[in-house]
Ligand SMILES: [Fe+2]
């Protein structure tokens with residue numbers, strides 16, 4: 691059982707709701723935006739590495755707990771509004787549109803409004819990761835130092851690729867909805 695089980699509970703609920711059906715399949719009736727599996731896997735891997743850092747005990751565990759405190763609410767919100775729209779990228783890139791996709795607009799509008807907060811949370815995560823990295827370095831735990839660096843890359847990927855892509859999904863769905871209504 692992960693030591694920060696609340697986060698995994700969220701993943702568990704999401705997995706339970708996912709029935710594995712893919713967007714782009716015209717027989718699919720439920721066009722609910724779903725988080726692409728590789729993104730879920732990446733978050734899960736980060737959480738496993740947090741668990742390993744907690745197991746180190748002492749100062750490393752203290753710094754890890756501070757990192758979890760700032761990461762947890764951020765990851766939950768990210769999974770609510772930033773990642774599900776990315777599940778539509780494949781369909782949209784093939785020129786597809788279905789009115790069921792409109793439900794993504796609530797998420798992408800929220801992401802647009804909350805983006806400054808989410809970027810600030812990344813700063814807090816980077817600061818907490820930097821202090822964990824220092825504690826890990828003094829203890830010779832290079833694996834945890836590497837984890838902190840990977841977390842920085844994860845945040846940068848979201849800032850430069852994933853969040854903008856999610857916002858573009860909203861723009862494209864809105865435009866196709868308007869064209870559909872004509
Ligand atoms: Fe993330």
Ligand SMILES: [Fe+2]
Nearest residue numbers: 764768845848
């Ligand atoms: Fe993030």
